[in-house]
Amino acid sequence: MSTLNVSNITDGTTTVGTSYVVNGSAKAWAAHVLDAATSVDTFNVSSISDTGSGDNRINLSNSMGYANYSVVSQCSAIGNNTNPRNISLYDAVAASYRVYGTTPSGGSSSIGSHTSVFGDLA
Amino acid sequence: MTHGHLWDRLAEAKSRLAPVQSKYRVLFEDPAAPDEPAKVLVPDPNWMAAALAGNVLPPIETYQRDRLVPDGQPKEHPYAEPISPMSEEEAIEYLVMKDIDPSIWRDYQGNRCIMKIVPVELIPSDRSFRNAWKINQEMEMAA
Numbered sequence: 001m002s003t004l005n006v007s008n009i010t011d012g013t014t015t016v017g018t019s020y021v022v023n024g025s026a027k028a029w030a031a032h033v034l035d036a037a038t039s040v041d042t043f044n045v046s047s048i049s050d051t052g053s054g055d056n057r058i059n060l061s062n063s064m065g066y067a068n069y070s071v072v073s074q075c076s077a078i079g080n081n082t083n084p085r086n087i088s089l090y091d092a093v094a095a096s097y098r099v100y101g102t103t104p105s106g107g108s109s110s111i112g113s114h115t116s117v118f119g120d121l122a
Numbered sequence: 123m124t125h126g127h128l129w130d131r132l133a134e135a136k137s138r139l140a141p142v143q144s145k146y147r148v149l150f151e152d153p154a155a156p157d158e159p160a161k162v163l164v165p166d167p168n169w170m171a172a173a174l175a176g177n178v179l180p181p182i183e184t185y186q187r188d189r190l191v192p193d194g195q196p197k198e199h200p201y202a203e204p205i206s207p208m209s210e211e212e213a214i215e216y217l218v219m220k221d222i223d224p225s226i227w228r229d230y231q232g233n234r235c236i237m238k239i240v241p242v243e244l245i246p247s248d249r250s251f252r253n254a255w256k257i258n259q260e261m262e263m264a265a
Binding site: 017019027035039041042043044045046047048049050051052053059061062063065066067094096107109121122 | 127128129130132133136141158159161162163164165166167168169179188193194196197199200217220221249252253
């Protein structure tokens with residue numbers, strides 16, 4: 001296996017730091033449970049606020065440049081549970097975003113939240 | 123600039139440092155939304171590891187100044203020189219100032235206690251009435 005050891009990649013016009021490629025293109029991600037905001041693993045997250053049943057705010061260490069970034073989200077079951085569930089994004093600002101997990105009966109903390117943030121960093 | 127971008131330092135720190143689970147939580151209420159339940163701020167373990175190790179996070183003042191900078195304008199905190207290691211208690215205070223609105227930790231003039239830093243053991247494990255949680259005005263949190 002060969003290794004390229006370079007600081008930047010360029011196409012002749014635009015140059016980008018290799019770290020942006022090596023570390024992945026998502027600027028932040030978080031995998032956590034909505035019950036007590038306990039994180040499974042994260043990147044570029046400073047804290048998670050448990051703001052209510054199924055309701056969490058994810059605070060970013062390095063803010064995004066503006067609030068109109070993209071968050072890709074996925075929910076998962078806690079345990080061997082096949083009940084329908086959903087996760088919604090709302091109240092996004094440059095420094096944080098909020099997720100709300102629901103089942104047909106309403107807000108639920110028994111949901112795993114998996115979110116990835118794409119966009120421009122501050 | 124020799125210290126690089128904050129995002130790069132966070133990536134490097136995550137690859138090098140083991141996560142640290144904090145023994146503290148921050149309970150807070152929003153005085154502008156008195157009907158909302160108490161909130162619980164949980165420090166991120168990767169962030170806490172970076173705070174304790176030092177030379178990763180920017181000064182808290184840069185975040186505070188950046189609160190006033192409109193979206194799309196250059197921010198200070200990603201490019202600021204990193205600070206030295208913090209104790210866990212200092213890191214919690216840093217997080218309060220970074221991730222909780224100043225209207226709660228700085229500007230509130232009322233006589234109700236709307237923020238407490240507590241050991242994680244004081245957070246109720248029974249979430250049956252999670253949306254009714256309020257900060258107990260004596261010692262512990264009560265649902």
